[in-house]
Amino acid sequence: VTVTVSATASHPIPTTLWGQMFEDISHSGDGGLYAELLQNRAFQQVTPNTAAALNAWHSINGAALSVVADTVPVSSALPNSLQLTIPAGRTGPVGVGNEGYFGIKVAAGSTYTASFHYRFPTASSFRGSVTVGLQTSAGKSLVSTSVPITAASTAWTLVNVTLHPTASAASTANNFTVTLDGAAASGQTVHFAIFSLFPPTFKNRPNGMRVDIATTLSEMAPSFFRLPGGNNLEGQTVAQRWQWNATVGPLLSRPGRVGDWGYVNTDGLGLMEYLNWCEDLNMQPIMAIWSGFALGGTSVAEADLEPYIQQAIDQINFVIGDPATSSAAALRASLGHPAPFTLNYVEVGNEDFFAPSTYTYRWHDFVTALTAEFPNIHFIATTDTFDPILSPNPLQYDVHVYQTPTWFAQNSFFYDGFERNATKYFEGEYAAISTNASDIFGTPADGRFTFPTMQSSTGEAAFMTGLERNSDIVFSASYAPLLNHVANSQWTPNLVSFDAGNVYPSTSFYVQKLFSLNRGDEYIPSTLPTPAGTLFWSVVRKTSTREIIIKISNTVGTAAPVTFVLPFATVATTGSAQVLTGAETASNTPTTPNLVVPKNSTIPTGKTFSYTAPAFSVSVLTLVAH
Numbered sequence: 182v183t184v185t186v187s188a189t190a191s192h193p194i195p196t197t198l199w200g201q202m203f204e205d206i207s208h209s210g211d212g213g214l215y216a217e218l219l220q221n222r223a224f225q226q227v228t229p230n231t232a233a234a235l236n237a238w239h240s241i242n243g244a245a246l247s248v249v250a251d252t253v254p255v256s257s258a259l260p261n262s263l264q265l266t267i268p269a270g271r272t273g274p275v276g277v278g279n280e281g282y283f284g285i286k287v288a289a290g291s292t293y294t295a296s297f298h299y300r301f302p303t304a305s306s307f308r309g310s311v312t313v314g315l316q317t318s319a320g321k322s323l324v325s326t327s328v329p330i331t332a333a334s335t336a337w338t339l340v341n342v343t344l345h346p347t348a349s350a351a352s353t354a355n356n357f358t359v360t361l362d363g364a365a366a367s368g369q370t371v372h373f374a375i376f377s378l379f380p381p382t383f384k385n386r387p388n389g390m391r392v393d394i395a396t397t398l399s400e401m402a403p404s405f406f407r408l409p410g411g412n413n414l415e416g417q418t419v420a421q422r423w424q425w426n427a428t429v430g431p432l433l434s435r436p437g438r439v440g441d442w443g444y445v446n447t448d449g450l451g452l453m454e455y456l457n458w459c460e461d462l463n464m465q466p467i468m469a470i471w472s473g474f475a476l477g478g479t480s481v482a483e484a485d486l487e488p489y490i491q492q493a494i495d496q497i498n499f500v501i502g503d504p505a506t507s508s509a510a511a512l513r514a515s516l517g518h519p520a521p522f523t524l525n526y527v528e529v530g531n532e533d534f535f536a537p538s539t540y541t542y543r544w545h546d547f548v549t550a551l552t553a554e555f556p557n558i559h560f561i562a563t564t565d566t567f568d569p570i571l572s573p574n575p576l577q578y579d580v581h582v583y584q585t586p587t588w589f590a591q592n593s594f595f596y597d598g599f600e601r602n603a604t605k606y607f608e609g610e611y612a613a614i615s616t617n618a619s620d621i622f623g624t625p626a627d628g629r630f631t632f633p634t635m636q637s638s639t640g641e642a643a644f645m646t647g648l649e650r651n652s653d654i655v656f657s658a659s660y661a662p663l664l665n666h667v668a669n670s671q672w673t674p675n676l677v678s679f680d681a682g683n684v685y686p687s688t689s690f691y692v693q694k695l696f697s698l699n700r701g702d703e704y705i706p707s708t709l710p711t712p713a714g715t716l717f718w719s720v721v722r723k724t725s726t727r728e729i730i731i732k733i734s735n736t737v738g739t740a741a742p743v744t745f746v747l748p749f750a751t752v753a754t755t756g757s758a759q760v761l762t763g764a765e766t767a768s769n770t771p772t773t774p775n776l777v778v779p780k781n782s783t784i785p786t787g788k789t790f791s792y793t794a795p796a797f798s799v800s801v802l803t804l805v806a807h
C-alpha cells in the first residue's frame with residue numbers, strides 16, 4: 182500500500198490524549214500501587230470475633246488472637262483492635278504474623294518502617310519487650326528489632342521501628358511478625374491497632390507509592406490519571422460510596438470502606454495521595470464525583486440530592502478551592518498543599534448508562550450547582566452519547582468499550598463519522614479482552630484474555646491510530662483496567678500486572694508507551710487505511726523537532742510492506758524505528774515477563790521510502806522532515 186502524506190496539519194493534538202485510568206480493582210491500590218505491605222492492617226470494616234476479621238493474620242506459637250470492638254478504640258474511625266493473649270506455659274516468641282498481600286518482598290539494603298499502637302486493657306506492673314521482625318514463612322528470621330512495652334497504663338502507645346534486612350529473602354513468602362517472650366509475658370493480654378509496614382516509597386513520599394509499580398507507570402508519561410473509579414467510585418449502597426473526606430488526613434481518621442471489587446479498601450490511598458501522585462508524574466487528574474447512583478441499583482431521589490451535591494462541591498474545593506474561603510481547601514493547606522492542584526475535568530459518576538432515567542436529573546442538578554461554583558471545570562457525562570438528552574448539554578462524554586481484537590481493528594474509524602458539534606470525547610476505558618464476540622466478558626475458557634497478547638495489543642493500536650486521527654474531538658483515552666495483582670484479580674486482562682515481588686508490563690502497556698512517548702502536537706492527514714483492512718497508521722508532526730512520526734499497526738500474521746510518500750522539501754535519509762512484534766498469542770507474564778518488548782533500529786527513509794511492518798506488530802517510525 183502507498184501512503185501519501187499531506188503537507189499541512191489538519192488539527193492540533195491535545196496534550197491530554199494519552200493517560201491512565203485508575204481504580205482499586207484487583208488490588209491495584211491496596212496491595213499494589215499503594216505501598217503499605219500489610220493486608221488488613223487496621224481491621225477496618227470487619228465483623229469483630231469472626232475468623233474473617235483476622236484475614237491475612239495468623240497466630241505464632243499459640244497466641245490467642247481475636248479482633249474486638251475495643252472499649253477504648255484507638256480512634257473513632259478505627260473501632261477494632263487485635264486482642265492478643267499469651268497463654269501460660271509457652272516459651273520462645275509468641276505473637277502474631279501478617280502474610281502481606283499474597284507475600285512480602287524483603288530486599289537487602291531497603292529500610293522498612295513498621296509501626297503499631299498497643300495498649301494493655303488492664304494496667305499492671307508488667308514490663309517487657311516486643312520484637313518486630315520479618316521472617317520467611319518457614320520461620321527463618323530475616324531481620325528483627327525489639328522495643329520496650331509497658332503495662333503501666335491502659336492508654337494507647339505508638340511504636341515506630343525501622344528494619345534493615347542485610348540479606349534479601351529468596352522469595353516473597355515472608356511474614357511480618359510481632360512477638361513477646363512466652364515465658365516473660367505468660368498470661369498477658371495486649372490490644373494492638375493499625376499496624377503498618379512500608380518499604381521505601383516513590384519519591385520518598387510518606388504513605389506513598391510502591392517504587393517499582395510507580396516507576397513502570399511513569400515510564401509511559403501519562404498526561405492524566407482518572408480517579409477514583411470506575412465501579413469503585415460508586416458503592417453497592419449509597420452509604421458504601423467513595424467519599425473524599427473519609428480518605429484524607431491522618432490514617433487514624435480513615436475508616437476505610439467496602440470496595441466494589443470484593444475487598445476492603447483501607448483508603449490509605451486517598452484523595453491527597455492521588456493528587457500528589459498526579460503532581461509527581463506531571464499529569465492532571467480526571468476526578469470523578471459520586472453522582473447519586475449506587476451499583477446495587479439505588480438512585481438518590483432528586484429531593485434528597487443536596488447533601489451529595491455539597492459533598493461534591495467540598496471535594497472540588499479540596500482540590501482547587503481557596504483556603505481563605507473554603508474549609509475543604511483549608512484542610513488541603515493544612516495537609517501541606519496551600520496552592521490549588523490542577524483540575525480541569527470532573528467526571529459526573531461512572532457508566533451511568535446503567536441508570537439513564539435518573540441521570541437526567543442527577544446530571545442536571547449536580548452540573549448546574551457545580552458549574553455555578555466552578556465555571557472553569559469541564560464536566561464529563563457518563564451515559565451513552567446524547568442518550569438520554571441531558572441538560573445542560575454535555576460538552577464531554579466518557580465512552581467505554583470492551584471488545585475483541587477484531588472489533589478494535591475494524592473500528593478504528595469509530596469517531597470519523599461523529600458530528601463535529603463542539604462535543605469532545607474521553608475514551609475512558611477500552612481494551613480487547615476476549616476473542617469471543619458472543620461472550621466478551623466470559624472466562625478464559627470462553628476466550629477471555631488473562632494477559633494482553635500481540636493480537637489484542639495490535640487491535641488496540643489500530644483503534645488508537647483512529648483516536649489520534651480524530652483527536653480534534655477525542656481529548657483523552659486510557660486503557661482499562663490499569664493494574665492487577667496476579668494472585669487476586671477480579672478482572673483480566675490488565676495493562677500492568679504485578680505480584681508481591683515484581684511488575685509485569687504487558688504488550689498493551691508497551692503499545693500505550695509507544696503512543697504516549699511519541700506524540701505529535703499536530704495531526705498530518707495521509708491516505709486513509711482501509712476501515713475493514715488489517716494495516717493501520719497515523720501520521721503526526723512534532724513541531725519542536727520538525728519530526729514526522731508514523732505509527733503503524735499490523736493486526737495479522739503476514740508482514741505488510743508500505744510505501745510512504747512525503748511532500749516535504751527536506752527529508753532525512755535515515756530515521757528510527759521502534760518495533761513491538763511477536764506471535765499472535767504472545768504475552769508478557771510472570772513466567773515470561775519480557776517475551777515481547779520494543780526494539781529500536783534505524784531505517785532508510787526519504788521523500789519516498791518503504792517499510793515492512795512485521796506480522797502482529799506496532800511500529801513507530803520517526804524522521805526529520807520539513
Ligand SMILES: O=S(=O)(O)O[C@H]1C[C@H](O)[C@@H](O)[C@@H]1CO
Pocket residue numbers: 204410411412413531532610661662672
Ligand atoms: O463490570 S463492568 O461495568 O464492566 O466494569 C468495568 C467498567 C467499570 O467502569 C470499571 O470499573 C470496570 C473495569 O474496568
